[in-house]
Amino acid sequence: MSAPSKTDSAKRPVRLLRNLNAKIASIPMVATALVVFIGCTTWTVVHSFTSSKLLPKLDFVGWEQYDRLWGTRRWLVSIENLAWYGVCSMVLTLLIGFILAALLDRKVRFENTFRTILLYPFALSFIVTGLVWQWILNPDFGVQQVVRDWGWESFTFDPLYNPDIVIFGILIAGIWQGSGLIMVIMLAGLRGIDEDIWKAARVDGIPTWKTYVVVIIPMMRPVFVTALVLIASGIVKVYDLVVAQTSGGPGIASEVPAKYVYDKMFASQNLAQGFAASTMMLVSVIIILIPWAYLEFGGKKRG
Amino acid sequence: MAIVAQNSKYGQTGRTILAWAVGLLFFFPIFWLVLTSFKTDADAVKPEFLFFFTPTLENYTNMTENYDYWRFATNSVITSVFATIFALAVGIPCAYAMAFNPSRATKDVLMWMLSTKMLPAAAVLYPMTFLTKSLGLFDTHFMVIIVLCLINLPIVVWMLFTYFKEIPKEIIEAGQMDGVNTWGEIKEILIPLAWGGIASTALLCFIFCWNEAYWTVRLTTTDAATLSKLIEGNRAPEGLFFGRLSAVSAAAVGPIIVLGWFCQKQLVQGLSFGAVK
Numbered sequence: 001m002s003a004p005s006k007t008d009s010a011k012r013p014v015r016l017l018r019n020l021n022a023k024i025a026s027i028p029m030v031a032t033a034l035v036v037f038i039g040c041t042t043w044t045v046v047h048s049f050t051s052s053k054l055l056p057k058l059d060f061v062g063w064e065q066y067d068r069l070w071g072t073r074r075w076l077v078s079i080e081n082l083a084w085y086g087v088c089s090m091v092l093t094l095l096i097g098f099i100l101a102a103l104l105d106r107k108v109r110f111e112n113t114f115r116t117i118l119l120y121p122f123a124l125s126f127i128v129t130g131l132v133w134q135w136i137l138n139p140d141f142g143v144q145q146v147v148r149d150w151g152w153e154s155f156t157f158d159p160l161y162n163p164d165i166v167i168f169g170i171l172i173a174g175i176w177q178g179s180g181l182i183m184v185i186m187l188a189g190l191r192g193i194d195e196d197i198w199k200a201a202r203v204d205g206i207p208t209w210k211t212y213v214v215v216i217i218p219m220m221r222p223v224f225v226t227a228l229v230l231i232a233s234g235i236v237k238v239y240d241l242v243v244a245q246t247s248g249g250p251g252i253a254s255e256v257p258a259k260y261v262y263d264k265m266f267a268s269q270n271l272a273q274g275f276a277a278s279t280m281m282l283v284s285v286i287i288i289l290i291p292w293a294y295l296e297f298g299g300k301k302r303g
Numbered sequence: 304m305a306i307v308a309q310n311s312k313y314g315q316t317g318r319t320i321l322a323w324a325v326g327l328l329f330f331f332p333i334f335w336l337v338l339t340s341f342k343t344d345a346d347a348v349k350p351e352f353l354f355f356f357t358p359t360l361e362n363y364t365n366m367t368e369n370y371d372y373w374r375f376a377t378n379s380v381i382t383s384v385f386a387t388i389f390a391l392a393v394g395i396p397c398a399y400a401m402a403f404n405p406s407r408a409t410k411d412v413l414m415w416m417l418s419t420k421m422l423p424a425a426a427v428l429y430p431m432t433f434l435t436k437s438l439g440l441f442d443t444h445f446m447v448i449i450v451l452c453l454i455n456l457p458i459v460v461w462m463l464f465t466y467f468k469e470i471p472k473e474i475i476e477a478g479q480m481d482g483v484n485t486w487g488e489i490k491e492i493l494i495p496l497a498w499g500g501i502a503s504t505a506l507l508c509f510i511f512c513w514n515e516a517y518w519t520v521r522l523t524t525t526d527a528a529t530l531s532k533l534i535e536g537n538r539a540p541e542g543l544f545f546g547r548l549s550a551v552s553a554a555a556v557g558p559i560i561v562l563g564w565f566c567q568k569q570l571v572q573g574l575s576f577g578a579v580k
């Protein structure tokens with residue numbers, strides 16, 4: 001086994017050239033992504049310092065748009081909603097996904113059918129998901145009314161119409177859609193764990209739940225990272241769910257930042273305000289993302 | 304031993320019942336959607352007709368006759384298929400280079416690409432609209448395909464990368480010994496070997512494209528409008544036209560549900576990112 005290292009080093013310059021085609025092939029993708037993401041993003045950030053109204057123009061007004069943004073109650077409500085939604089959706093989707101996967105891992109009849117059914121919500125677009133749940137949670141003809149018709153007259157379940165909890169009503173649809181996917185990923189992770197570890201734990205008399213918490217979950221760290229990335233990209237898309245279910249109502253109780261941006265840009269012709277809001281979203285994603293990416297990937301490289 | 308075996312048997316029955324209860328809970332909304340699509344608009348909002356009603360095809364005939372369902376469906380098929388093909392055509396070489404010829408930057412590039420998935424689309428919405436309009440590409444198939452392809456590329460490259468990584472380097476290197484060039488290597492060795500993974504990736508990419516609403520709704524009006532746009536256009540103030548809206552939604556998600564059923568294995572494999580053997 002010492003021979004390959006020799007051939008490896010001898011081949012290296014050739015290999016650098018050999019893969020040139022593939023390297024060139026990946027350039028268009030990187031270049032387009034750069035132009036679209038960096039280009040468009042820079043454009044947005046620059047214009048957030050102007051007083052653009054109906055059309056973008058370059059008369060700079062400094063931080064004015066940001067001052068106004070943080071003085072707007074609707075924006076503050078949006079931020080708070082997104083934070084609640086984000087944290088709850090992370091915790092609950094991971095928890096439900098993992099529990100379902102653990103359930104399935106220990107042999108269930110018709111497993112494949114069950115798995116597919118749980119995945120179906122994920123194959124539905126956000127618009128359709130939002131619509132379906134809007135109907136189910138509608139107090140006049142959804143679950144609430146059905147239960148009342150069965151005889152439980154005082155039953156109340158109208159999360160989408162109660163300003164205090166509306167964001168959690170939206171969360172129901174989000175979890176319904178996302179947890180099947182997380183379950184499948186978790187299940188794959190669980191199946192990848194060596195049977196011997198379970199046997200060893202059983203021999204040592206460690207209870208099942210403790211084996212999960214102490215041994216299995218730490219071993220599944222990469223799986224959890226993948227799951228978190230997927231959940232995070234779902235959280236960014238909460239806009240579609242909100243628009244389909246409540247349009248931000250009742251009042252402004254379920255507004256989210258992306259909707260603020262969209263309304264400012266296209267409905268109330270206040271472009272710069274929308275740009276400022278989207279810049280804030282961008283900044284907050286970067287603030288959360290960079291330290292995490294550094295910890296997750298930077299640490300490993302050195303080790 | 305017998306007791307243990309029996310115990311686990313009861314356990315299994317219990318778990319199966321529990322699992323199916325959860326399954327029903329998950330399936331119910333879809334079931335309701337399909338059920339509602341066969342009700343008239345008036346019946347759809349009456350809880351007493353939840354399960355017992357006179358089914359009607361009115362919504363579907365109305366949809367195909369008055370709303371030009373087939374044009375939207377055709378647009379959805381065209382844009383999703385081509386976007387998937389393009390994404391694979393760009394993604395396979397890219398993932399190949401990353402998997403078999405990794406450099407120090409590979410992990411960073413991969414991470415950076417993935418992180419774009421988390422950026423708020425709202426931040427680039429206006430410039431993109433502006434760009435497509437000024438290039439005369441607004442509401443064209445070409446532009447929709449490019450946008451769909453771009454937003455799904457990170458996931459496509461990432462998934463392909465995880466599949467390709469599983470393939471032993473030696474097999475690819477054996478190809479080099481035989482004097483096969485890079486394209487031959489991809490075509491003759493890599494693609495046949497990673498066929499399952501590529502199929503799963505393609506399926507998933509197709510589903511994502513089909514469901515994409517944020518961009519397709521905002522960058523199209525009629526010519527290139529997809530089914531998402533049709534649903535969006537049929538949305539009415541709450542409580543109105545539920546039957547009609549359900550029919551449109553059911554017809555939009557129907558193909559995916561059927562496709563998903565027949566490609567269960569690929570779908571599950573794709574979504575678990577190659578970790579299921």
